[in-house]
Amino acid sequence: AQSVTQPDIHITVSEGASLELRCNYSYGATPYLFWYVQSPGQGLQLLLKYFSGDTLVQGIKGFEAEFKRSQSSFNLRKPSVHWSDAAEYFCAVGGENDYKLSFGAGTTVTVRA
């Protein structure tokens, strides 16, 4: 069975500070990993995805994530957050032949001035 754990329910960070969101996954085969962002009242928007190759992937809005197979992790980072980054972030796992995504419970990010 596939599953995703996001250990942090809520993170507060100062504007301009760095941000790291944790994601651990369980998947029986080669995982495809995704980070989505959801702003209030909006649908989910894809930030970045990992399928294979370079384990450090770059996404939109200055985000990056690193895949670590040995730790079953896919943590999301941003060097300097902006107030507009306040949102809910979801990590998801799927597979090459599996079109079903399993989502974590999400991490809410609050940005303080």
Added chain:
Amino acid sequence: EAGVAQSPRYKIIEKRQSVAFWCNPISGHATLYWYQQILGQGPKLLIQFQNNGVVDDSQLPKDRFSAERLKGVDSTLKIQPAKLEDSAVYLCASTTWGSKYNEQFFGPGTRLTVL
């Protein structure tokens, strides 16, 4: 390119009433998903269509939920009768079948409140 469209955006009903949600996926996307997102949780897949056929409905509470995609384009999700625990955001997503990169594109969702 137009995104995934959903309507209505908000719906408030009494328990035991029925409700229907509509989704129009991105043009050309053969695969369509319905997700339920309860407050404080991640989206949970309810049903997946490939064209007008059901691929996975293992998480759909079939005693009260139904969904169809008759012409393989837009889709309707229905709840009858609704329960309090059905209060959630219902998200529709679509993707191209056969793509190795199964990126799903999401609509804005329908927020259902059951009183």
